[in-house]
Amino acid sequence: MIEAHEFVDAARERGFDWYAGVPCSYLTPFINYVLQDPKLHYYSAANEGDAVALIAGVALAGKRGVTMMQNSGLGNAVSPLTSLTWTFRLPQLLIVTWRGQPGVPDEPQHQLMGPITPQMLETMEIPWETFPTDAAEIGPALDRATAHMDATGRPYALVMQKGSVAPYALKSEGNRTRPAHTPAVTTLTGAAPSALPTRTDVLARVIERTPLENTVVLASTGFCGRELYALDDRANQLYLVGSMGCVTTIALGLALARPDLRVVALDGDGAALMRLGAMATLGAYGPRNLVHLLLDNAAHDSTGGQATVSPNVSFAGVAAACGYAFSIEGDALSVVDRLFDAESVDGVRFGCVLTRPGSPDGLPRPKVTPVDVQKRLGRHIDDTGARPDVTPQASAPAVS
Incomplete structure (x- = not known):
């Protein structure tokens, strides 16, 4: 022992x-x-x-x-x-x-x-x-x-094995208090289904708002990463393959370990539903340099368009209830702009954009291997300087 x-x-x-x-x-x-x-x-x-x-x-x-x-x-x-x-x-x-x-x-x-x-x-x-x-x-x-x-x-x-480590008491249970109120959810809706933005529209706007310097974009598995790659294969991007639903917690780890970077997690409705508990973790620990953007087309697009249950879910409501500092949802590209403009918010930010299902014909798969894109991103962030407006956030108190 x-x-x-x-x-x-x-x-x-x-x-x-x-x-x-x-x-x-x-x-x-x-x-x-x-x-x-x-x-x-x-x-x-x-x-x-x-x-x-x-x-x-x-x-x-x-x-x-x-x-x-x-x-x-x-x-x-x-x-x-x-x-x-x-x-x-x-x-x-x-x-x-x-x-x-x-x-x-x-x-x-x-x-x-x-x-x-x-x-x-x-x-x-x-x-x-x-x-x-x-x-x-x-x-x-x-x-x-x-x-x-x-x-x-x-x-x-x-x-x-059992008994490997001698007992050590937890001397404090930490802060078990809840927030005084749940942050309000901003909703921007009104578009007809045929007028909803496409996934490509949203990703193009994300690229505009995420300059190479000091920003990292992690894209969820499936068409999200493939469309981002097709639009512009940049050194500050990583395209997740497999591990469906894990993009937000990967982004959380990176954002906590590198508070000088703005880290953007691009999520999908099917992926988010698979690991919905991750939103509670982000709400508890997410720092202000983390942005969570979910593209909701109510379908598993890359596997044939089978429906998800997302029409029954307010992802922005879930985010707010989980403790995100800012939460917005809607059916317009302005959701992306409002999300990225809320830099003064002290905590993780969430946005959900309703999009049309479907992807461009002939959508390519990334030619860079997962290992190569990971190493490329590592080299990029190693060369990135600190943002003066972002400071480290301490670990949240222990909750027993």
């Missing part, structure tokens, strides 16, 4: 300052220590896949991060672990608890996941070893992890 600070201090020496995850009783002392260290950043995610995506955003900023989860949450994390971190080569250290470990009595819901946890990691090509339980083992384990991450650009896992 080790003390939490022994691992955290050794990890910090190797550049691991960023943590995200979903709690497990095995992780309790570890998370409690990280939460109460003012020099570390910890973010509580709605699910394990969102935690993986958030730390992927941190990696996109060129920093090291740790994602913590119970092994039962590996199922939630499969998509970003196989089509985001693996595909784009965005490394992170995984700490996965081993509930239901063979030979260790546990609850019935862990009886299957326990024995197959190593197999799941190996199937996803994630090398793993057991979490160190002796102080002398910590440094070598972290060195093996960082060597793999640096060589491959992909995750490495430490599987934590």
Whole structure:
């Protein structure tokens, strides 16, 4: 058994300052220590896949991060672990608890996941070893992890057994107060269905409002990224493939790790519905340099135009209820302008534009590979200077 600070201090020496995850009783002392260290950043995610995506955003900023989860949450994390971190080569250290470990009595819901946890990691090509339980083992384990991450650009896992870390109490529950009021939602509507803007119209306006210097644009999977690429393949853009619904949490990680950048997440209605809990995470932690723009055509356009349930949802209402500082929706391009003009708002901003379904004929797929576009973006933001009007935002208080 080790003390939490022994691992955290050794990890910090190797550049691991960023943590995200979903709690497990095995992780309790570890998370409690990280939460109460003012020099570390910890973010509580709605699910394990969102935690993986958030730390992927941190990696996109060129920093090291740790994602913590119970092994039962590996199922939630499969998509970003196989089509985001693996595909784009965005490394992170995984700490996965081993509930239901063979030979260790546990609850019935862990009886299957326990024995197959190593197999799941190996199937996803994630090398793993057991979490160190002796102080002398910590440094070598972290060195093996960082060597793999640096060589491959992909995750490495430490599987934590019961009793690996000595208890550490959470001395404060943090600020549990709610906002005094929900921010108002601005609605701009009135266009006939045939007069709705197209996705291309909206993306062209976004390009106008996101100059290369100090702005990053992350586009959701499907036609959103492909149309953005077709309009103008710029060095400050990344086109997500796979990991549907993860663009907002990737953007959150990048915006938190690089407060000097304006980070724009381009979302879709189907993707947002898949991971709606991510909006609560953005509402809690989202800094003022993060902009979330959702293009809603009420369809899964890239898979044949099947309908989504978005006509029953006010995404701007959800954003406001989740704590976004600014929320607007409508059926005109002016929504984009109002969203980008609200720079004085102290917090994350949200806009939803209703668009017509459909895409241009002959829409190309990006010729740049995911790894190449990630590296290109990394080089671009490395050369980007700080914006004087954007300041870092501290982690939100712990909420138990």
